[in-house]
Amino acid sequence: MIKIEYHTQRLSLRFFLLMLVLFLFQMLFGLLIATQHVDPTLLAGIANFNILRAEHTNLGILWILSGFIGTILFVGPLLSRRELAAPWLIQILFYALIAVTVWNVATQSLAADGIAGWWMGQPWLQEGLEYLEAGRAADLVIFIGFSILTYVVLRTFPARRDWNEIHWGLAIGVTALTFVWLFGVFFVDRLDLQEYFRWYVVHYWVEGVWEVIHISLVGFLLVLMFKADVKSVGYAVFWGISMVWLSGLIGNAHHYFWIGTPEFWQFWGSLFSALEPLPLVFCFWHIYLDAHQDKRPLENAPAFYFILGSVVLEQVGAGILGFTMTFALTNVWSHGTWVTPSHAHLALFGTFGMLGIAAAYYAVPLLRGVKEFDQRLGRVAFWLVLTGMLGIAFAFAIGGTIQVFLYRSMGLNWFGGQVFPAMQFFKVLIPLFGLVFAVGAGLLIYDLLTIGLRPVSSAARDLPAPTQAAPERGWRSVLRGTEASLWLMGMWIFGAIITLGLLSFNLDSVALGDPTIPYVLAGLGYPGLLLITLLFVWRFLASLQARPAPAAAVANLGQEQAAQA
Template sequence: MIKIEYTTQRLSLRFFLLMLVLFLFQMLFGLLIAVQHVDPTLLAGTANFNILRAEHTNLGILWILSGFIGTMLFIGPLLSHRELAAPWLIRFLFYALLVITIWNVLTQGLAADGIAGWWLGQPWLQEGLEYLEAGRAADVVIFIGFAILAWVLIRTFPPRREWNEIHWGLAIGVTALTFVWLFGVFFIERLDLQEYFRWYVVHYWVEGVWEVIHISLVGFLLVLMFKANVKAVGYAVFWGVAMVWLSGLIGNAHHYFWIGTPAFWQFWGSLFSALEPLPLVFCFWHIYLDAHQDGKPLENSPAFYFILGSVVLEQVGAGILGFTMTFALTNVWSHGTWVTPSHAHLAMFGTFGMLGIAAAYYAVPLLRGVRTFDQRLGRVAFWLVLTGMLGIAFAFAIGGTIQVFLYRSMGLSWFGGQVFPAMQFFKVLIPLFGLVFAVGAGLLVYDLLTLGLRQRAPAAADLPFRQISAPRTGWRSALKGTEASLWLMGMWIFGAIITLGLLSFNLDTVAAGDPTIPYVLAGLGYPGLLLITLLFVWRFLASLEARPASQSAQQMGGLAVARES
């Protein structure tokens, strides 16, 4: 039985398990509000849409953070070659996270009754700011929790002169995770100023801090899984982090366009937001290089499936769809419509959620002492959640295009019911694709929660991929760099079509009532982008599946390499 080298790594297991439970509940809230889109009267007055949506978004943030914490606690000793500092603080952090989760769930309902718990000019129970609904009491505990995480991780690291780029990336990430939160701790009466600082938290967390942590964690997981050279991975991490901060700091201005800030932000926000996909392209390319460096079959295919999904959906959701809607001339139409959640779902779940699931698939078998496990469930779950999420994004995007034309161009009434019938078909698609996603989510949660209970003797299904000998031709042939770059170029071509479609709403013919151009461009761009994404992931994994079997492959062989790095 494979054993964990550092005892304190086991503290990460509770965070992974919490991540899975919260993910399951968040998905169920998402299904419920998707059905409410179809029938707005469902549970009206009992569980209103606005409350359930706040539960859905808050649980999404919490389970992703739980996955981040679990991953950092698991790899921290491997990076540092010693036990985690202050394990008692980590135990406290877990219970604090539980309290915050319960607090968030219980206090969202207070919004319906207008209860904020005002004291000394601050809403202590519930504040109602989107994504930051928890009150001041929760904010203080969250700040303490982030400070604990930063202190434990940095204290665990070796002396600073021995740090590599991954140490620096994680240290910058957890420090910024703590201090950027301060911008959301204090309530300000002026709405424009409150929104200004709210976006500091929301944007810098996701498009700055979280991406720094994401790049660093992906880099070290690649070191573990592919025995990649830690210096080469560190080089990629360095440039990824540098470009994230270069583009993300000023790129935050694309949130300033319509909240009363000076007009010059429209230029600078558009310019630097357009640069934000650059580090994502870099991350996308590096995973190709690392995955193809040694030609060996994967030892833990579900873990790599979700890492690949994380990086590809980061490119598509955060990069391409983020690019299409953050120019001032496109954002004026897309902002606050269904076009936005198309980008947000792919970016949040795809980039950060899939990374946490990938780390769990790597760490949980080790933490549970499982030498081999049936990897088919994880692979099937991956394809279901990937297909379901791409379908959800498609329904949001096309429905949002109709919404933009009728609501923004034609000025039809949203609340009067004039826009609703035109979007009804796509409102139905969301719970349908949501069911596909839910089946995959249920499978992966069941798989990871019961790994220790289902351990058995190795079988053919447990082997990395299927390890069958077959000619590597056609779809199964080795994926060359030139072909990978063509797939990437194809994604960006469809992204350009989507961008032109949003820009076309500025045309006089569209304003006069002819939606042909934006509808045709959206009808080409969104299905094309999502289909090429699905095909590329299939092609990438098929090329790895056809690798010749390795006689000496062991299920978790990457740990020794991590110790040498």
């Protein structure tokens, strides 16, 4: 591990800790609304589902942003080889993020009373737009905060002639983060036009700007963890960002299908949305290459586990499940149903949330001067949150398939007497898998908050380290490129089955009341995809045990250097 060379890197610690606190509350809100799915009368009139759901989604965005900021501030000096510019502005940014969070939580309930705080034609307190509920006052504070982040990053970076692709990726990312937000700081009376601009923010953030930042940060973390070649990683970052923007800018149109915009968006939105998984496949493949090419020892297992989880769930949640539901012939059925949160949970938490957790596991021990820490809690937490989130996605997807048939095919809309009983089993699965996720989240939050503050157990300290590589056989053998390709192909095969299941809702037999084909295809596709994802992550991490232990790796490296000399 590297040592902390720059004092201002320590400013990132407060953002990581804030990320963990916000993650905890977001998770608790999620458990509460999952329970309300089972019993809609729970806290009715006191804490209604729509308000709690808004709290859950907003806190999700805020803790992920906090993790992004912490990671950028940690790696910024390493990329620039100098201290962060204007550290006093970073302190203002931290308190502004807290203020926006408190404002968001406090003003959500105003929507239930119809209070928006209108002044000069703008809703200053609360505006009721999904994901952008905060009023204009908070919007302006957010814009100032993003401007501070952009200024600090650009001022910290060296002269532009010295930038590599990672510099460019982060610079473009933070600048676009600020610019795109401008579409969220004005109010339009026409609902369709307001939705048009709202999706500018929501979509371009998630599938454009955040992806650019994500690819850049993953690349640099791999450089730090595996001493990967910066030029090779930069090549991947360049093409990843290029493909994200090629597909994502016009792919935004899949949000325009049903809000009164012209029909030509159905074709262009479908076409470019189908291209959006390309950069995700590229990112998925590059992490395999970086992790396996030099067979270096895995010094910080939790950090890499969550990086791997981030890239794999990006591929599965954002890529495959995003593909299955974002062209017009499938989206007409899945839009606004439980099929959507199946994709959203894996994509948002998996892609961006796990990256912030991975960065925290890498940075926090260094920031606290910890040379060794018990990594077992982090590994167990990873498997619990991964399994729990895959289970939540499964329950949403299968429950959503039933919902599509009842709502869209049969036109049944009496929730209490028709839809609710049919979905009840999967409504119960949500909080059950949510508890598995919550246990894992609780472990990782406790682990990260107390690393360096609690003694390392003797059992963890005294584990004997092997002096040579594990034998290359069976499940723990080295993961070859051909095998990795087959795992990836298997994921996409199940994604194709899911897509055919959604397309089958167009069949006359389904419209006449026979759901056999979509139910069977969903019953094969979703469990198959999520199970193969879990198995692949297990296989990938098991294969890392075939690499040399630290002592053997050092000896091998010395031999390689001597041979080159």
